[in-house]
Amino acid sequence: MVERSVYILGVRVDDITTEETLSQLEHFIQEGGPHQVATVNPEFVMAAQHNTVFCVTINEADLALPDGSGLLWASRVLGKPLRERVTGSDTVPLIARLAAQKGYRLFLLGAAPGVAEAAAGVLQAQNPGLVIAGTFAGSPRPEDEDAIIARIRLAAPDLLFVAYGAPNQDLWIRRNKERLGVAVCMGVGGTLDYIAGIVPRAPNWMRRSGLEWLYRLIRQPWRWRRMIRLPLFTLQVLAQRLRANE
């Protein structure tokens, strides 16, 4: 299991590298049984402050990946630095490469109709031999769950990527993982949109400077509602640090 985690405003974030993540996923698949992977960023942490089920979902996940650069900043402020940022969008293509090598079957669930199919096509073109067990847009509505689960069980994937955005995707996985019969279920947010080329990813220099949030805000201004709480994240992390010093 993960050797070390940092709790940022009560939300768990694992100190894990990309390489360690990939070997941990291999281990989960060999082990079988449902494992949940969350890709945590500061928006998750803020949403979890007033959504207890979401907070518990992250804290009890088998992996809580350090997806947002704000978390690396926070971990340094709190004196427990995370070694590396591990994002869903960078990791999913690497998981697809691993899956092609090892013969693991992938299922892509979520995003707008047609996006999961397009993302699957891109991943297969990059990784000859990759088995896509299935793709489906579906919806995160509870009344659609039984039909989606039946579809996934029939496809029998080893890894399921769920792209319904947070917290819906993570709550969906928590509710359904026991019934799915899938070794690894991972919430991946907008990753399928990136892979399919529907939404462009921030340029490298912006990602390196921790400005990916700004790029996303400029491209998708409706995000301001979710991002408005990010300055509060900064203040609350500083307050956590002060409390720890008392």
Ligand code: UDP
């Ligand atoms: N989505 C969906 N059904 C919904 C809500 C969202 O399929 O009811 C998809 C949406 O199309 C997108 C993904 O969920 O592909 C969420 O993307 P977003 O960028 O909001 O997620 P984030 O990375 O910010 O968590």
